[in-house]
Amino acid sequence: MDRIHAYFPGWDAPKLNKTHFTDHFGLVGDFLSECWSQLRKQGRSSELMGRVQLGSALSGRDTKAVQKTVSGLLKLLYPDPEMEVPDEDLEWAVELALESRRRVKEQQKRIGSAEFRNTNFSYRMGPDGIGTFVATPEIESEDRIGSDPLPPGQVWTASRGTDGEHAGLCRIEVKSGPGSGVKVLNQPTPAVLQRDGPLRRAESIFPVRRACGAGPGASRTLFLRPAPDI
Structure with a gap:
C-alpha cells in the first residue's frame, strides 16, 4: 500500500x-x-x-x-x-x-x-x-479539535464560563492589517490580565521581535481584544 x-x-x-x-x-x-x-x-x-x-x-x-x-x-x-x-x-x-x-x-x-x-x-x-x-476534506472539521495544526494566526482555547454560563471551547483567529503606529484598545483589558502581566510583557517584546518574527511588512498597530466567553 x-x-x-x-x-x-x-x-x-x-x-x-x-x-x-x-x-x-x-x-x-x-x-x-x-x-x-x-x-x-x-x-x-x-x-x-x-x-x-x-x-x-x-x-x-x-x-x-x-x-x-x-x-x-x-x-x-x-x-x-x-x-x-x-x-x-x-x-x-x-x-x-x-x-x-x-x-x-x-x-x-x-x-x-x-x-x-x-x-x-x-x-x-x-x-x-x-x-x-493539507488535510483531506472527509476528515477535516471546523467544529472539533483535530490532530492537524491550525493555520497561522488561529488557536484553540477554553472558556471557563461565568455564573449562569457553561464552559466552552473557542477558536480564535488573528489577522494583521496595515497600521498607523497607534495602539488601539477595542475593550478594556480584564483585571486578571493586568494583575498577572503576561499581556504587558508581550506588548513590550513585540516591537523588539517584530523585525525578525513578523517581517518588515508587519503591522505597526497592536490590537488587543479579549476573547468573549461562549
Whole structure:
C-alpha cells in the first residue's frame, strides 16, 4: 500500500451525462493516448526545486509520490516543457498531490498507527513562505479539535464560563492589517490580565521581535481584544 502514490475518491468524480460530450470534432483516442505516452518520458519535478518545500512529516516514499503526482498534473496543464508554470497552478497541484497521498497514509495509519502516525503533511511556497498543512476534506472539521495544526494566526482555547454560563471551547483567529503606529484598545483589558502581566510583557517584546518574527511588512498597530466567553 505504501507504494500507491495517490488515491482519488470516486465520490468526488461527477457522473457522466450529456453535458460531458460534444457534437463537434475531437481527438481520436489512439492519438490522445500516444500523446500521453510520449509525455511519460518527460518530467516536471524540476518545477518544485527551489519553489516548494515539503514538510518534515513526509517520508522518502511520500516525497517521491507527491513529486510524481505534481509532475503528472503539470504535464496535463502545460504539455510544453518550455511553458512557465505560475505559482497559483503549482500550489494547486502540490495541495492536490498532498491530499491524494495523505489518503493513502490515513489507511496505513488504521493498520499500523505506530509506524504511520505522523500524517501532518505540509508545504511552503518559497524559502520565506508560510507553512500550510493539507488535510483531506472527509476528515477535516471546523467544529472539533483535530490532530492537524491550525493555520497561522488561529488557536484553540477554553472558556471557563461565568455564573449562569457553561464552559466552552473557542477558536480564535488573528489577522494583521496595515497600521498607523497607534495602539488601539477595542475593550478594556480584564483585571486578571493586568494583575498577572503576561499581556504587558508581550506588548513590550513585540516591537523588539517584530523585525525578525513578523517581517518588515508587519503591522505597526497592536490590537488587543479579549476573547468573549461562549
